[in-house]
Amino acid sequence: MIKNSDFKICFSVMTVLTILVGLFQSWGIALSMLNLCLISAVMAMGVNIQWGFAGLINFGVMGFLAIGGLATVLISVPPVPEAWSAGGIGILISGLFLLAVVFSVLIINKRIPNHKYKNYFIFVIIILSIPLLKFIAGPSISKIESINAATSGFLGGANLPIIFSWFVGAILCALVAFVVGKVCLGLRSDYLAISTLLVSGIIITIVKHEEWLSRGVKNVIGLKRPVPYEVDLQNSEWFIKLVEFLNSSKLSNVLDFDEKTSLLNELVISSSGVFVKLCFSLIFLAVVLIILYFSEKALNSPWGRMMRAIRDNEEAAKAMGKNVVKQHLFIFMLGSAIIGFAGAMLVTYDGLFTPSSYQPLRYTFLIWVMVLLGGTGNNYGAILGGFVVWFIWIQSAPFALLVINIFTNHLDETNYIKEHLVNSVPYFRYLMMGLGLLLVMRYRPKGLLPEKIIKN
Amino acid sequence: MDFLNSIILLTNFIIVPGITYGSQLALGAIGVTLIYGVLRFANFAYGDLMAFGTMIVILVTWFLQSKGITFGLLPTALLALPVGILLTIAVSLFFDKTVFEYYRNKKSDPVTFIVVSLGIMFVLNAVVRIIIGPNDINFMDGHKFIMKAREFKKMTGLNEGLALKSTQVITLITTIITCSILFYFLNKTKTGKSMRAYSNNEDLALLSGIDPKKIVLLTWIIVSILATVAGTLYGLDKSFKPFTYFNNLLPIFAATIVGGIGNPLGAFYGGFLIAFSEIGLTYAYKKFFKYIMPEGLEPSTLIQFISTDYKFAISFAILIVVLIFRPNGIFKGKVI
Numbered sequence: 001m002i003k004n005s006d007f008k009i010c011f012s013v014m015t016v017l018t019i020l021v022g023l024f025q026s027w028g029i030a031l032s033m034l035n036l037c038l039i040s041a042v043m044a045m046g047v048n049i050q051w052g053f054a055g056l057i058n059f060g061v062m063g064f065l066a067i068g069g070l071a072t073v074l075i076s077v078p079p080v081p082e083a084w085s086a087g088g089i090g091i092l093i094s095g096l097f098l099l100a101v102v103f104s105v106l107i108i109n110k111r112i113p114n115h116k117y118k119n120y121f122i123f124v125i126i127i128l129s130i131p132l133l134k135f136i137a138g139p140s141i142s143k144i145e146s147i148n149a150a151t152s153g154f155l156g157g158a159n160l161p162i163i164f165s166w167f168v169g170a171i172l173c174a175l176v177a178f179v180v181g182k183v184c185l186g187l188r189s190d191y192l193a194i195s196t197l198l199v200s201g202i203i204i205t206i207v208k209h210e211e212w213l214s215r216g217v218k219n220v221i222g223l224k225r226p227v228p229y230e231v232d233l234q235n236s237e238w239f240i241k242l243v244e245f246l247n248s249s250k251l252s253n254v255l256d257f258d259e260k261t262s263l264l265n266e267l268v269i270s271s272s273g274v275f276v277k278l279c280f281s282l283i284f285l286a287v288v289l290i291i292l293y294f295s296e297k298a299l300n301s302p303w304g305r306m307m308r309a310i311r312d313n314e315e316a317a318k319a320m321g322k323n324v325v326k327q328h329l330f331i332f333m334l335g336s337a338i339i340g341f342a343g344a345m346l347v348t349y350d351g352l353f354t355p356s357s358y359q360p361l362r363y364t365f366l367i368w369v370m371v372l373l374g375g376t377g378n379n380y381g382a383i384l385g386g387f388v389v390w391f392i393w394i395q396s397a398p399f400a401l402l403v404i405n406i407f408t409n410h411l412d413e414t415n416y417i418k419e420h421l422v423n424s425v426p427y428f429r430y431l432m433m434g435l436g437l438l439l440v441m442r443y444r445p446k447g448l449l450p451e452k453i454i455k456n
Numbered sequence: 457m458d459f460l461n462s463i464i465l466l467t468n469f470i471i472v473p474g475i476t477y478g479s480q481l482a483l484g485a486i487g488v489t490l491i492y493g494v495l496r497f498a499n500f501a502y503g504d505l506m507a508f509g510t511m512i513v514i515l516v517t518w519f520l521q522s523k524g525i526t527f528g529l530l531p532t533a534l535l536a537l538p539v540g541i542l543l544t545i546a547v548s549l550f551f552d553k554t555v556f557e558y559y560r561n562k563k564s565d566p567v568t569f570i571v572v573s574l575g576i577m578f579v580l581n582a583v584v585r586i587i588i589g590p591n592d593i594n595f596m597d598g599h600k601f602i603m604k605a606r607e608f609k610k611m612t613g614l615n616e617g618l619a620l621k622s623t624q625v626i627t628l629i630t631t632i633i634t635c636s637i638l639f640y641f642l643n644k645t646k647t648g649k650s651m652r653a654y655s656n657n658e659d660l661a662l663l664s665g666i667d668p669k670k671i672v673l674l675t676w677i678i679v680s681i682l683a684t685v686a687g688t689l690y691g692l693d694k695s696f697k698p699f700t701y702f703n704n705l706l707p708i709f710a711a712t713i714v715g716g717i718g719n720p721l722g723a724f725y726g727g728f729l730i731a732f733s734e735i736g737l738t739y740a741y742k743k744f745f746k747y748i749m750p751e752g753l754e755p756s757t758l759i760q761f762i763s764t765d766y767k768f769a770i771s772f773a774i775l776i777v778v779l780i781f782r783p784n785g786i787f788k789g790k791v792i
Contacts, residue, residue, distance in 0.1 A: 119781055130761070131761060187779060189565075189567050190570060194498060194709050197706065198709070202769045205765065205769045361578075368574065424586040429582075430579070431578070431583070434575045438575040438576070441568070
């Protein structure tokens, strides 16, 4: 893996970008950019598995990210006993009812395979179940939401370490992807794109409005962390000693004792933030490397060759006796699980879950730009895309500000046009993304690191 | 009397808003479907094209207002509409020349077109937000109401009022005019027929001497007109916000596919189907049943199929149901 030139390109770009930002801006900014780059790389790898390996176009990335985020809430937040005693039974009963509906639909689907009105019958069952479900769950939902509405108002979670939620998020996403895939994967490419986009819209609406489950638009804040808190670090003996050791030359220049302690204090506070981010970076880097390893293994295995065969010529693969439908469903679930994993990582890193922040432009199409720009069908390409695109996304606002200042230098500070341009600086990132995507599609349609097929 | 009241209630809260919203969706969906039929791809930049057209209309409206020109009782935006249409056509043709033409000549697959339209979506998104900002803008002026609920109550002596906003009437009239011209053009004129022929079978159309460049040009012109008109009507009726326009792409896509992608008449009906289901399924019928049920049998709950939060989800659900049962849409698609 190390010998691979793509590997070198990919990780040297990452190191250089991080060091550049670290030197010119600050190490805190550099590390938080690196962390988001790593999370983006995981997302891009998930999309790349679906699109690059199998040619499945999934515009529902946002929905799977939100499900991953929801998993962190369901796993790590302590449960709310009052809410459980008030409405837990009602919720459980409605959950059972939902299961019953699903099973009855499945049984009907299996037992009467070729009946003329089978589909209509299933349709009627689903339509009738919605008001019934509302009728069963309604009272307990309003009870749960009325308990401590300002601070909780939801059922809470399982109070487990948040790392578990990454895996639970992946499993939840795979389950949802199974249902979505069963419905949508038979469609043509452009229909699939539109319908997955709409499904992700439905998922976001549910997460946003089912307050008993996720607190909805009221957000969940103060999630657990897999790394130490800054405050604990600042009070721990070993960390202060470490900072003292690392900055010993700087500290030895200061002679006055009071000044020395205040300087040390400042250094401890600033480096505790950096240390926490560094811990996150190490965990995320490990995740990226593990997923990359398995993804590369899979791509170069007989299974990977079969997936490429299916992607490039579905009919021929079918004729060779490959079960295209089953493989498509499997890879759709796999890719969505990785996206869900990344969604849980993102929420863990942010420390808060805000359902209203999920927008398709940022959470679906940006990830797609990463994959297309980096290189379709190449895992290193996806990682590179994650880095480069996130870097541009973050840095285009300061860059645009610089350019605007150069061009409007002769204008007055209060000039209307200049003021307007400076205010709209954040939107230049969309422009950069769009132009970048158009240019890459035109001149390097396979992406920066094109797919390499190893022939053996 | 109660019966009349219940009818007025439904008209006020379902039929009138449904027709207005349905017309806006229908105009948008016809645009998407035309692009699909002639150029053969799903254009994800369409919502932002609508936003762009509306933005130009707003800017011209502001300019006219600053010069003291208004349109009397009607909104000034209607005066500004031609300028908006012209500039939107220019932008569409510019993107077609610089971007789409290359892929059309290469005969790229539909997915490449989708990806490229995503790029244009990002660019237009940025342009609109840089020029006019991301905030809500209300540019409706002129006479606001044709009939107020209170006036209606006084006039008829009924309990329920019927409010009629002038934007609703303008929307309906504009839609009728635009759609009749469009369908006349597509079905009766020679150019329209050649467009349909091109959409139906490209090779055969080329053999019969139809110029593909002319057809493509014409399609972009029609699509830009529809996008600007639909966007302006939506903005007049509600308000202009770039993000809402982007989101409106989703019900428009739903309407397009429900009606059969590539089929303008289907898209027209699809728009109304989506609008009426969104409004009809989220309306609480409690008051309606109060009027028509005998005394003592009034419902205690809201009688609402699903809460208003799920308004958007309804169009998606309809789309998925249609995709499962009739993947070609309710009206056979693929031909304009």
